[in-house]
Amino acid sequence: MSQQATRSSSSHAKRPPILERNLAKGRSNEVSLSALAFLFCEMLSYATKKSSGIQDMEKKLSDFGYRVGLRTLELIIFRDRPGRRDTRLLNVLTFIHSTVWKTLFGKPADALEKGTDNEDEYMISDNEPNVTKFIAVPKEMSQLSCGAFIGGIVEAVLDGSGFVSAPSDFTPRTKVSYNVYDLGRQS
Amino acid sequence: MLHALLVINKAGGLIYNRDFTDGLAKLTSNEYLVLAGTFHGVHAITSRISPVPNSSGMEVLETDAFKIFCFQTLTGVKFLLITDPATSQSNADLATRKVYELYADYVMKNPFYNPEMPIRIELFDANVVRVARTTNA
Numbered sequence: 001m002s003q004q005a006t007r008s009s010s011s012h013a014k015r016p017p018i019l020e021r022n023l024a025k026g027r028s029n030e031v032s033l034s035a036l037a038f039l040f041c042e043m044l045s046y047a048t049k050k051s052s053g054i055q056d057m058e059k060k061l062s063d064f065g066y067r068v069g070l071r072t073l074e075l076i077i078f079r080d081r082p083g084r085r086d087t088r089l090l091n092v093l094t095f096i097h098s099t100v101w102k103t104l105f106g107k108p109a110d111a112l113e114k115g116t117d118n119e120d121e122y123m124i125s126d127n128e129p130n131v132t133k134f135i136a137v138p139k140e141m142s143q144l145s146c147g148a149f150i151g152g153i154v155e156a157v158l159d160g161s162g163f164v165s166a167p168s169d170f171t172p173r174t175k176v177s178y179n180v181y182d183l184g185r186q187s
Numbered sequence: 188m189l190h191a192l193l194v195i196n197k198a199g200g201l202i203y204n205r206d207f208t209d210g211l212a213k214l215t216s217n218e219y220l221v222l223a224g225t226f227h228g229v230h231a232i233t234s235r236i237s238p239v240p241n242s243s244g245m246e247v248l249e250t251d252a253f254k255i256f257c258f259q260t261l262t263g264v265k266f267l268l269i270t271d272p273a274t275s276q277s278n279a280d281l282a283t284r285k286v287y288e289l290y291a292d293y294v295m296k297n298p299f300y301n302p303e304m305p306i307r308i309e310l311f312d313a314n315v316v317r318v319a320r321t322t323n324a
Contacts, residue, residue, distance in 0.1 A: 037296040044298035134296035136310040141299070 023078060030106075037134050044135070044146065054141060058148040065152020072153065073160040076103055085161065092161050097124055100157055105130055124154065188271040189282055189322045190253065192315060193219070194290070196303045197263035199227030203306040207319040211253075211269065226267065230257065247276070258283045266290075278322070285318045 015021070047060040076099060077085070086092045093112055101109040105126075115121030132146040158165040190211050194203035201223035214222070230244035248255040249272065256268045256279040266286055268279055293311040294300055300308060 034292075034296070037292075041296050041298040048298070134292050134310070136293065136297055136299070136308045138299050138307070 023075070033130060033133075036131060040131050040146075040149070041135075043149075054144050057144060061146065061148040062152035062155065065149040065154075066156040066159075067152075069153035069156025070160055072100065072104060073157045076100060087162070089163065092158065092163060093122055093124070096154055096157055100153070101126070104153070126150070188274065189268060189319050190271065191269040192286060192319070193223055193267040193269070194306065195223045195227055195265040195267065198303065199224050200303075202304065203311075205312070205315060205319075207316070207323065210271070223267075226255075226257070227265070230259070230265065254279075256280075256283065258287065260287065264290075282318065282322045286315060289314045289318065 043064060044061070047057050047064075051057040051060050080099065086095055096109075097112040098108045101107065109124050110127050111123075111125045113123045113125070115123060126147075129147055129150055131149060135146050137144055137146070155165055188208065188210070190208050191204065191206045193201060196202045201220050204219050204223075234242060234244040244257070244259065246257050248257075251272065254270050254272055254274060256270065256274075256276075258266045258268075258280075260266075266283055268283060268286075270279060289311060293308055293314060294306055297308055297310075300306070
């Protein structure tokens with residue numbers, strides 16, 4: 001019995017389910033900023049509905065970012081530097097500052113600084129984070145910083161690399177500060 | 188020369204108004220609301236009584252002293268631009284496109300904005316003023 005015409009490659013073939021797709025960097029890696037902005041907008045509304053106060057909401061956003069950060073770390077390591085794991089603090093911070101930021105946001109972060117008053121404090125700044133670009137926080141919530149999402153990503157990357165960290169401060173719209181405790185030095 | 192911008196929601200209520208020059212008489216906020224509601228009604232009526240079937244509502248209102256351009260989006264939101272009589276349709280269209288883009292960005296993507304409510308967003312304000320300044324320059 002003759003075979004039916006084989007399905008043409010792209011238009012009729014269904015995309016393989018997500019766990020079977022190729023992990024290598026493809027061409028269609030970019031997502032439109034508008035789509036991301038709408039998704040982030042809904043994430044914020046969800047967080048607002050479910051949380052009781054501003055601190056709680058920041059914690060929720062940070063948790064969302066944490067989940068993203070863990071997966072991003074694995075993916076970046078797989079794609080860009082297989083088999084090498086940063087064990088030194090400054091290297092990890094530089095990795096976050098350039099590679100992670102460039103993969104996620106298309107540009108490296110603006111600055112990486114060491115905190116002056118605290119030995120263990122480091123700051124990564126981004127002057128115009130593009131996930132929060134369209135968000136104007138109303139006056140009654142002016143303490144809220146939507147950068148908590150980005151902070152969660154950074155925290156997850158640090159945790160995944162084996163460093164203990166705790167966020168110390170999110171200056172609204174720009175900086176993400178972390179206390180990073182270098183375990184190697186403490187012991 | 189762009190004098191003012193008004194944004195009217197689907198129900199006919201005024202959700203944003205902003206004057207850019209001193210060329211217009213100062214209206215009270217109540218008068219702005221009445222203006223918006225009246226325009227909304229007239230727009231609806233003109234689309235029904237038009238002799239040409241399937242026509243849209245009023246898009247340009249010309250007088251000796253000013254012109255009003257109206258752009259209605261697919262969702263029923265109307266953007267009214269009040270300009271001087273010399274402004275061409277293409278210039279007004281350009282300004283309307285820019286304002287619509289700002290609306291889509293800073294108003295719709297803001298999680299703290301309730302749709303159909305008055306717009307109180309500083310980023311939108313600042314950018315609209317910037318667009319008006321470049322249009323009027």
